[in-house]
Amino acid sequence: VIYLDYNATAPTRPEALAAVVDAMHYVGNASSIHLPGQSAAQRVDSARRQVAELLNCSPGEIIFTSGATEANNLALRAAHSSGRRLVTSNVEHPAVLETARDLTADQPGSLILLEVDADGLVDLAALENALGHGDIGLVSLMAANNETGVLTDLAPVVTAAHAVGALVHTDATQMVGRLPIDLADLDVDLLSLSAHKFGGPQGIGALFVRRTASIPFRPQVTGGGQERGWRAGTLNVPGIAGVGAAAAAVHRSLAEETARIGRLRDLLEHAVSASIDGYRVNGHRVARLPGVSSITFPGAPADAVMAAMPHVAVSDGSACASGAPSPSHVLLAMGINRHDADCTLRFSLGYATTEDHIMQAADATAHAVKLVRASMDACT
Numbered sequence: 001v002i003y004l005d006y007n008a009t010a011p012t013r014p015e016a017l018a019a020v021v022d023a024m025h026y027v028g029n030a031s032s033i034h035l036p037g038q039s040a041a042q043r044v045d046s047a048r049r050q051v052a053e054l055l056n057c058s059p060g061e062i063i064f065t066s067g068a069t070e071a072n073n074l075a076l077r078a079a080h081s082s083g084r085r086l087v088t089s090n091v092e093h094p095a096v097l098e099t100a101r102d103l104t105a106d107q108p109g110s111l112i113l114l115e116v117d118a119d120g121l122v123d124l125a126a127l128e129n130a131l132g133h134g135d136i137g138l139v140s141l142m143a144a145n146n147e148t149g150v151l152t153d154l155a156p157v158v159t160a161a162h163a164v165g166a167l168v169h170t171d172a173t174q175m176v177g178r179l180p181i182d183l184a185d186l187d188v189d190l191l192s193l194s195a196h197k198f199g200g201p202q203g204i205g206a207l208f209v210r211r212t213a214s215i216p217f218r219p220q221v222t223g224g225g226q227e228r229g230w231r232a233g234t235l236n237v238p239g240i241a242g243v244g245a246a247a248a249a250v251h252r253s254l255a256e257e258t259a260r261i262g263r264l265r266d267l268l269e270h271a272v273s274a275s276i277d278g279y280r281v282n283g284h285r286v287a288r289l290p291g292v293s294s295i296t297f298p299g300a301p302a303d304a305v306m307a308a309m310p311h312v313a314v315s316d317g318s319a320c321a322s323g324a325p326s327p328s329h330v331l332l333a334m335g336i337n338r339h340d341a342d343c344t345l346r347f348s349l350g351y352a353t354t355e356d357h358i359m360q361a362a363d364a365t366a367h368a369v370k371l372v373r374a375s376m377d378a379c380t
């Protein structure tokens, strides 16, 4: 199988696998004061340092969660204050969009959804406009889009939001481990990440909460007060060791990986352009993650193309979280029509992708697209 679905989940890095297995041998509960408990606590501390090093923040600003969905919930539910408005965009992941809708359900008008342009970029003028109109408590904009890889230029967002006293959260799930993030420089108040997008285990993630920001303390999971009260529950020591090891591995190799993966993505797009007539790459060509290519093949429904190349693991343009596909809200928001959205494949590359994978995937895609188009023609 040629695996090009890193935005769904990345293969586990060997360093993360080794750390998870090693941590499974710890017998203590990280909250116990006896020696085995303290060994587990030290393992957690060292993983917290590894994650903090990747983001250039302080270890005390990292709260471990079960993933980015929980981190986004924790961030929005803590930072949104009832009565104030919440600004986000209409291309966010459902973990932000649905949480924002839930939080503002009984306050019509208090949710402001910014639109994106045809390149998938959030309209900064619309943000400025929204900020100028009233009582904004929180701005939540994703660092990189999961379907197109399009990046948000967060620095001006932070400046504009802070100028009116609003907090800033970013869902950086697709950015962490793919491009450098320096939280000493980027002044967001809250940031979500998920280990399995950069080679750590599934079911573990973190929320960065800036120490100097005044974020109201509002845990979602209450109980024994772990994670300084932000997230109760016995710590998932193997998961935490795994995210730490993945963060350390990525930290060592990020610059080299980013450049290599960017070249492979360009090679893929070049190979597709050479062998398939009628295709379009979606999203801004420059402000984009290095490893993502969202490509529309008009007239070739993505589910049929994927079925014709089962050995190539890519993703279609539908947001299909629970088995009920619906056209991608991200592509529709970029002005792509429903039919073309259904004819879109997302290729997402990562640390273990090779040139050979790319050439084979491009060949298989060309073959599958031609086959599907021919069968569609035969039906009409």
Ligand code: PMP
Residues within 6 Å of the ligand: 007, 008, 066, 067, 068, 069, 070, 093, 095, 142, 144, 145, 146, 171, 173, 174, 193, 194, 195, 203, 204, 205
């Ligand atoms: N946000 C974004 C942008 C994502 O891509 C994902 C994963 N698809 C999530 C949040 C949810 O992450 P998790 O799987 O850790 O809950």
